Amino acid sequence: MAIDTDYNLLVPSRSNYFNTCFYCGCIAARHDYAPPLQYVEFYLATREPSEFLKIPSCNECVELLKACKAGTLDERRLFARAALAKKYAKALTIYDMWTTEELAGLDFSLRHSIEAGLKLGAETTQRLSFAGFDYEAGGISQQVHDTAPLVFEVFGESFDSFREALDFASKAYRIPKNALKEAFADNDNNFERAINAIHKQVAEKEFNQQLKQQCAAFAKQHKQAVIFVHKQVERYLSENTEMTIAEALQQLYDTRVKPAATRH
Numbered sequence: 001m002a003i004d005t006d007y008n009l010l011v012p013s014r015s016n017y018f019n020t021c022f023y024c025g026c027i028a029a030r031h032d033y034a035p036p037l038q039y040v041e042f043y044l045a046t047r048e049p050s051e052f053l054k055i056p057s058c059n060e061c062v063e064l065l066k067a068c069k070a071g072t073l074d075e076r077r078l079f080a081r082a083a084l085a086k087k088y089a090k091a092l093t094i095y096d097m098w099t100t101e102e103l104a105g106l107d108f109s110l111r112h113s114i115e116a117g118l119k120l121g122a123e124t125t126q127r128l129s130f131a132g133f134d135y136e137a138g139g140i141s142q143q144v145h146d147t148a149p150l151v152f153e154v155f156g157e158s159f160d161s162f163r164e165a166l167d168f169a170s171k172a173y174r175i176p177k178n179a180l181k182e183a184f185a186d187n188d189n190n191f192e193r194a195i196n197a198i199h200k201q202v203a204e205k206e207f208n209q210q211l212k213q214q215c216a217a218f219a220k221q222h223k224q225a226v227i228f229v230h231k232q233v234e235r236y237l238s239e240n241t242e243m244t245i246a247e248a249l250q251q252l253y254d255t256r257v258k259p260a261a262t263r264h
């Protein structure tokens, strides 16, 4: 059976990180073990990658990491981060979607719950962005690589958080945050592509509505079957991408509808 002393304690290189959870930056209360104590025999027998570290952690990270069998610090950090993001997904969504100024018009109970979500979401975002710290373990120093700071671009404007970028883009391009967030994910996590895709969808929708309305009106006026008008107009438009719906209808009238005697 494993004992504590098989592990090297992870000690922050700088004193300002003493008693800090390596995974999320909260106050450390316990230790996480890489590999987990109950799998030590497995890691010794298989020599699967493991660092035998005893890691200062907060209560919550220790609890979340109980489900993690990984033996390395990096794997455990990724696991803890994903578990935190999942646990607080609702608050993170609220934090992305709302700003404090928008709360004014809400009734008390809704405002209260969104305020709580905003606070929790802000706190979770901060924990998720905690990069760990340089440390020593068993007499060896380790530098934690700072991950490059996040930058979100929206047509030339830069933001250092997704939330700010979403708020800006939603207001500037008049797209609801929900739809924009979804499109962002569907378009390679890129705001510009997301905005273009949504504008294209809107334009297509408007065009199709126009097409439907104008074809129906034409069919009624000239006593034609709507489906015939629609099909012909679509054909003209596909043959000539510069053509407008009105021009296509005119062409239909000139070539197929106008009494034969008056055709040129």
Ligand SMILES: [Zn+2]
Pocket (backbone or CB within 6 Å): 021, 022, 023, 024, 025, 026, 057, 058, 059, 060, 061, 062
């Ligand atoms: Zn933690």
